[in-house]
Amino acid sequence: MTLSLYLVHGTTPDGVAAPGPSDLAVSAYAHALRRTLAMASAGDRAELTERTLVAAREVTDAAVAAVIEPDGELRAEGDPDLAERLRCLPTDLCQRLCRASAGPTDLLAGHGLSAATTAPMNGGALLVVNARRAVAPLLDLVAAHHVASLDRLGKLDALHRFANSDPLTGLRHHRPFRRRLARTIPGRTAVIALDVDDFKTINDEYGHEAGDSALIRLGNALQGTLREGDGLYRVGGDEFAVIVEVAGEPEALAIAERLLRAARAAGHPVSAGVALRRADEEGPDTLRRADAALYEAKRAGRDAARMAD
Numbered sequence: 001m002t003l004s005l006y007l008v009h010g011t012t013p014d015g016v017a018a019p020g021p022s023d024l025a026v027s028a029y030a031h032a033l034r035r036t037l038a039m040a041s042a043g044d045r046a047e048l049t050e051r052t053l054v055a056a057r058e059v060t061d062a063a064v065a066a067v068i069e070p071d072g073e074l075r076a077e078g079d080p081d082l083a084e085r086l087r088c089l090p091t092d093l094c095q096r097l098c099r100a101s102a103g104p105t106d107l108l109a110g111h112g113l114s115a116a117t118t119a120p121m122n123g124g125a126l127l128v129v130n131a132r133r134a135v136a137p138l139l140d141l142v143a144a145h146h147v148a149s150l151d152r153l154g155k156l157d158a159l160h161r162f163a164n165s166d167p168l169t170g171l172r173h174h175r176p177f178r179r180r181l182a183r184t185i186p187g188r189t190a191v192i193a194l195d196v197d198d199f200k201t202i203n204d205e206y207g208h209e210a211g212d213s214a215l216i217r218l219g220n221a222l223q224g225t226l227r228e229g230d231g232l233y234r235v236g237g238d239e240f241a242v243i244v245e246v247a248g249e250p251e252a253l254a255i256a257e258r259l260l261r262a263a264r265a266a267g268h269p270v271s272a273g274v275a276l277r278r279a280d281e282e283g284p285d286t287l288r289r290a291d292a293a294l295y296e297a298k299r300a301g302r303d304a305a306r307m308a309d
Helices: 001-010 020-040 046-060 080-087 092-097 104-111 136-164 174-181 199-206 207-223 249-265 281-298
Strands: 065-067 074-078 116-121 123-127 189-196 233-234 239-245 270-276 306-307
Touching: 001 020, 020 046, 046 074, 046 123, 046 136, 046 281, 074 080, 080 123, 092 104, 092 116, 092 123, 104 116, 104 270, 116 136, 123 136, 123 233, 123 270, 174 233, 174 239, 174 281, 189 207, 189 249, 189 281, 199 207, 207 233, 207 239, 207 249, 239 249, 249 306, 270 281, 281 306
Parallel strands: 270 306
Antiparallel strands: 065 074, 065 123, 116 123, 189 239, 189 270, 233 239
16 A cells, blocks of 8 residues: 555655656556557457557667467567568477467577567467567557457457348348449449248248258359359348449349359259349349349249339
8 A cells, every 4th residue: 555655645754755767667567568458459350469569669768579379370560670671480380389378489599599588368378579668568458458349349340240241141131232223323333132931841841941041042142153242132031132333234144144043053043133223223222123033033933134114
């Protein structure tokens, strides 16, 4: 308690100024807290790693700092020569550094590196070389905040996936579909509406678990035939939609035919309706025309694609 009072008030009980080292300790920890708060607001893993490296170097006054992942991948910042030596370390040595509870200096001695300290981080490690301040407590503080921030990012990512993806198939669902539909371009963007043929029969004869498995297989098959940048969405029970950028109606219809072939190969034929956005309509209007073309394909015998008027 007496030491705590010294650190807060800066004086001894006799009114004499508290020893300098206490002030230095308070300053170092205050600086560490400021840096770790910056880590907590990182928007993604890369930004978190960057802020962790800055924090580790500044609070320990180290020449170089490195974040080592459990698989041995290493990112280092600081003195160019020392940082390059760390980046050139063999993967197996980096993995040993992650497992080392003490003595990283011995592991690095043969690589021209000395005075190294590590702190564990989720199977990986935070490492500093040539630190000029008392290292261990401050480095442990930075490492602990890195782990907590990484956990926060993981939870945010999971929430984002839950908000934007269908939990059964993993495909994007109606919310991102509506956003993408609002960005369609007249004469360039095509909407393809898809509906599984006789899906009710699968559920009635084999049960809903079989129906779920069928939707998963079909989603994977459809996704595998699309190009990078094409969007596949599950917009209903057995309803899917695709949004693609094309040169015209023939290309849009050709993509729909590829989707039909993929569905047949997966054992679950579909019907498709295709509409190219017109200049006098919005995205939802294009979708309605694609739906109308889909029902024409159903009436024509199913397992077919029809172009909207």
